[in-house]
Amino acid sequence: MHRKIWFSFSLGFIIAFFYTAGKSLDNYDSVNLTEGLFYVKWLAASVFTTAVLFLVWEIMDRIHRSSDQGGKIYNIIQKKIPFSLPGWACVLILLGCWLPVWLSLFPGAFSYDALAEWEQVRDGVITAHHPVIHVLWLGGLVEGIHALTGSYNAGIAVYTFSQMLILAVIFSYTLRFLGDFQVPGILQWFALLFYGLSPVMQLFSISATKDVLFSGVLLVFLLQLIRLCSKGDVYYQNAKSWIAFGAIAFLSMILRNNGFYITLGTLLILLFKIKKYRKKTGLVLLGVCAAYGVYVGPFYGILDVARGGIEEMFSVPIQQIARVHRYDFDSLDEKDLDVVYQVIPKEYLEDYRATVSDFVKKGFQQDAFETYKEDMMRIWVKWGLAHPLTYVNSFLVNTVDFWYPHAVIDGYRDVYGKSSYFDYKVDKPGSEVVFLPNLHQYYEKISFDKHAQLVPFAFLALSPGWYLVLTMIILGYLWRSRRYEFVVPGALFAFSILTVLLGPMALVRYVLIFYYAFPVLLSVGLQPRCKVLIIQ
Numbered sequence: 141m142h143r144k145i146w147f148s149f150s151l152g153f154i155i156a157f158f159y160t161a162g163k164s165l166d167n168y169d170s171v172n173l174t175e176g177l178f179y180v181k182w183l184a185a186s187v188f189t190t191a192v193l194f195l196v197w198e199i200m201d202r203i204h205r206s207s208d209q210g211g212k213i214y215n216i217i218q219k220k221i222p223f224s225l226p227g228w229a230c231v232l233i234l235l236g237c238w239l240p241v242w243l244s245l246f247p248g249a250f251s252y253d254a255l256a257e258w259e260q261v262r263d264g265v266i267t268a269h270h271p272v273i274h275v276l277w278l279g280g281l282v283e284g285i286h287a288l289t290g291s292y293n294a295g296i297a298v299y300t301f302s303q304m305l306i307l308a309v310i311f312s313y314t315l316r317f318l319g320d321f322q323v324p325g326i327l328q329w330f331a332l333l334f335y336g337l338s339p340v341m342q343l344f345s346i347s348a349t350k351d352v353l354f355s356g357v358l359l360v361f362l363l364q365l366i367r368l369c370s371k372g373d374v375y376y377q378n379a380k381s382w383i384a385f386g387a388i389a390f391l392s393m394i395l396r397n398n399g400f401y402i403t404l405g406t407l408l409i410l411l412f413k414i415k416k417y418r419k420k421t422g423l424v425l426l427g428v429c430a431a432y433g434v435y436v437g438p439f440y441g442i443l444d445v446a447r448g449g450i451e452e453m454f455s456v457p458i459q460q461i462a463r464v465h466r467y468d469f470d471s472l473d474e475k476d477l478d479v480v481y482q483v484i485p486k487e488y489l490e491d492y493r494a495t496v497s498d499f500v501k502k503g504f505q506q507d508a509f510e511t512y513k514e515d516m517m518r519i520w521v522k523w524g525l526a527h528p529l530t531y532v533n534s535f536l537v538n539t540v541d542f543w544y545p546h547a548v549i550d551g552y553r554d555v556y557g558k559s560s561y562f563d564y565k566v567d568k569p570g571s572e573v574v575f576l577p578n579l580h581q582y583y584e585k586i587s588f589d590k591h592a593q594l595v596p597f598a599f600l601a602l603s604p605g606w607y608l609v610l611t612m613i614i615l616g617y618l619w620r621s622r623r624y625e626f627v628v629p630g631a632l633f634a635f636s637i638l639t640v641l642l643g644p645m646a647l648v649r650y651v652l653i654f655y656y657a658f659p660v661l662l663s664v665g666l667q668p669r670c671k672v673l674i675i676q
Contacts (some may be wrong), residue, residue: 160546
């Protein structure tokens, strides 16, 4: 009981901050951390969220106890609602669910970074700014099919369909995973419907952004981690499992630049957690790192891959400096400003937007930064010490859409006056074809009309913050229940959110893994026992 209360309060305290600070940031782009009323609201919200968490976890405990004792309701659910669809049928169902959205924006949502990736292949100048393997695949397909057919739309359509097919196979594999863990059929049906009918799943199934396949591979990596941590004695004896695990870990590293940190961090936690098989785990880690070294070394060398810009790594400091420049300009030293303007010209600093760093970041002078690196670090620390609350608010407002469940995803609102939930368009070299105009209007509204996100209960399907909170609640429950086999899988989510919090803005595509993994976490959270060998 004491453990449940302590866990409920600890997690409730954090979630209460999300709601209390998030509401202020959504309304005013800042939180007044010197105001006593804010802390009163936070404390009141903490009491409420603690009570809710305690109640939810108590219900889950009773479900588990009922199952352990052969409860009638759980047995009826297990037997009367079976899930026996073969994998190929699941793939066809998912493709059928996604086909209408594809026809609403044919040949697919060729947007976000897709244009830049295609241009690298077209121009024969590959950089490490985007994942090279994805650049080659996307750009190669579009250019290759265009060379054969004379149509860029055909190339984009081939890429989009191949991605849809891969994603459907991944989700079908996920459903088989749930079956292997004896998850009740009703939860497997829920997972299938979620993957097929969720607007987020549908929209991103046709999106050419690199985040889709990266998140799909990361989901498979998560499933392998759960298998490994809960079926250790079986998993470690199968060489094929280890080869597959290493391959998936490697793909997770190379399909997105922050994937390297997510995968490496998770593997290191795995190495620390699993003492019995530490030697084998270490060998896999060394193998994956060696493969990554070959990939970014000789492979990059063959393709003459140019180094990407380093400004992405400094999105948070750039935004903090720009916010101080905007709101505390009169307090700044002229000598410091002269140095800052060498690295980020004044006109770009004056184009500061609270929710996205792109407008300031595009003026970043990398050569000048190399010259004034130490001075810039000194200035960043100096300004932070002088204006700590400005720095804190800069970080919070730039990331609030990731963690506040009722946030409206509209990071570009200052420029376009519309939501940036999803980039529902066909960029060049493609041309948009709409076969289902009514459905096109529906998806366009979700993507660009911020009021669509304010429809009652819409956040249940759309909000990144909501899925983050659900992930925290489920993992918190598992750890509170001493199911420590989920510590390592939980580390994957921790590294995922930490890496995107340091990024340029909050977009749904950066945290797709929280959506993709939700049916899995919900299922294992409600599953009393997976009937597997737990590593001691």
